[in-house]
Amino acid sequence: MDADVLALVRRSVPRLSAAEARVAETILGDPTLVVDLAINDLARLCSTSLSTVARFAQSLGFSGYRELRVAVARTVTLAQAQQARFGLDTTAIDRDDEPAAIAAKLAAQEIDAIEKTARGLDAAALDRAALAIVGARHIEILGQASSSLTAQDLQQKLSRIGCSAAHSSDPHLSLTAASIRTADDVVVAISHGGETQEVVRGVEVARDAGALTVAITSVSDSSLAIAADVVLVTHAQESPFRMAAMSSRIAQLALVDILFVRVVQHRGEPVVIPLQLTHEAAAPRRRASGR
Template identity: 35%
Template structure:
């Protein structure tokens, strides 16, 4: 099995692993350079699990065994070294906060560029171009991303709407028809309201797409097309800092890829709407 990045793959499935397997994952994520040189017994001892658990961990990620996993991990450690940056601490200076925020966002963009599947992106573009109605669902910070998506796709003349209220999401989802598109946006992939709306949209026959950080989440399992982001949220998770940046960039990639499929038509729409805005500005 080939992964764009083994460490990113581990982070993406971490919440779905069993507790013992999570200990193996955390040991590797915290010490990737050392893990490359460990035997299966050494890794098991460091993670306080059995050799069999290490093997199960590797197979659960889709690898044939520990040796294949180590080979691919070694390639990532050598060719894609992990940058040094830390969590924001209450005692950090303004300068340190600034550096950590920007480094976190930069890393989220770089990791998402590796994780976001081009084939999934292509499938999503084709579904959007064929849809008679396009919905974007989000709650909280992901709702802001949904609204940004509506602004972009509606501006090129596509029938896009965003819904950030749970009742509006489900009442509109059940009215979708086969061939329509519903896009659920959730960092965790476990936001009940988004999964419920997507489930109803799927039952109505719509093509379902999600933008999420975790490939084994409920939302990802429900959707026809999964657009994976790769951001790490820590102490200030409620602020949805780097995850929002990664989601917005995934929307941007989806939008531009759609525009390029019929550039003249969509560029004409952008020009027309820009002129309408410019007419409102004071001379």
Template identity: 40%
Template sequence: MSIQSTIEAATSTLPPSLARIAAVVRENPSTVITMTINELAHECSTSVASVVRFCRAIGFSGYAPLRMALATELGKEAAQFSARGAYGSEISDEDTLREAVSKLAALELLAIEETVEQLDFTVLEAAIDDIDASERILLYGIGASQFVAEDLMHKLLRVGRNAYVLTDPHEAIAATVLHAGPTVAIGFSHSGTTPETVRFLRTAAGNGARTIAVTSAKESPLARQADHALFTEVRESSFRAGAMVSRIAQLTLVDCLFTGVAKKRFTETTDALKRTREATRALQA
């Protein structure tokens, strides 16, 4: 897991003084390299002790180890993306359209690579087993996470699985208390703190469903609530009204889940995909 992704994931769970440091470092990671610990504390309107606590919160013993590790990480990324002119996590007013799109593509490529690299395949396989054994799959997310839930629903429906996206929070809770055979509830939330999504998983678990969380925050309420937590690795751009990079990372995990479920019943799946493809083509004729 990269340092920048760790900071992104931890931001929503940090206390205010540490969250200010995270915000500054997210905006410009090279700040850590160019500033002393005193300068960074002043920049963030906080204390040196808070900077040390921030370092420990993201897994480092102090500021010096963080500077060294982040310098190494930024150097590797510069080498990886400088050839295409895409290096730099933030889109600025001075960027041309081509430069802005290249930066976004670099962030999305990193999100896919880092999400797959850190994926716990034991957890993934357990989540796939629960989905395969279920008779009903309930999916819930708010905002951009709802679009991701819909993507998984469409994929599962195409292979004959009973999947439902619940778009209303009351409807979602009501569905979890209905006993309709073995059920899996999957909640999507980038921050892992969306109250409605956490409540959805908690209620589902209380009524006997197996639960899966798709989030970026390992210590989040959503992750703690789930039987299986799958984590994205994301560095979101400041242009994030559409949750661009986090959505791509979540879709990567959706494809991993679907691939695993499809492989469980390979012949049945390929037959279902063939028949549904032929049926939809007939509608276009």
């Protein structure tokens, strides 16, 4: 189940009936209502039936309204705790916020993204991806725009422990590289929304060529997640006032770090030497001033 039930509700809206959408919008408008309201009260507030509310809960993967209510209460409690931690009434960034408020709100959002990503981690999927990377002849990493930065980070980490890993920010080159992968290779694709056409296509052609494909995305039922063999889910909610990917990038980087550490654990002792060599090679040379 999604670590952030409100994100799950938000993503469900486009596929809901009109009556179910009213339930979703009411929950998103004020999640605390669900904590306080019984199913009949929520149905009355949404001008719909008990069965519609129950059906909505089940469409999200819950057994019924009671389980949905508990999940929403947990999410609300965590959000309130995070706001209290930074002395905030809300983490939404406003145009008139002072620098200190912006810093506190961004910190709260990004810490929340890391915590939710860690709590929602699928350990079995992580291990499958890590073991595949350890045994791979080559790892091709796909990612465009802001996700390209995360892809570069993973490529550099894997290269430091002697893995053959590559990433291209050029969508045509990355698609070409994905198309010539084989069953000996792994393709890791990174996309926050999971709908970047070039990345999804890259996974499709790599999978058809026989490579194991791994998706890192925040949407577990996205086109990318559906196309991939292994799915690792991040959890981040971007501010409506964002100027660029913020929380989503932090969540991706956290997940990449977790994946890398697991790869190192499975590789064992052989990684010590390349890590030491790359550290020494990159260390700055100091000249004696002679003074």
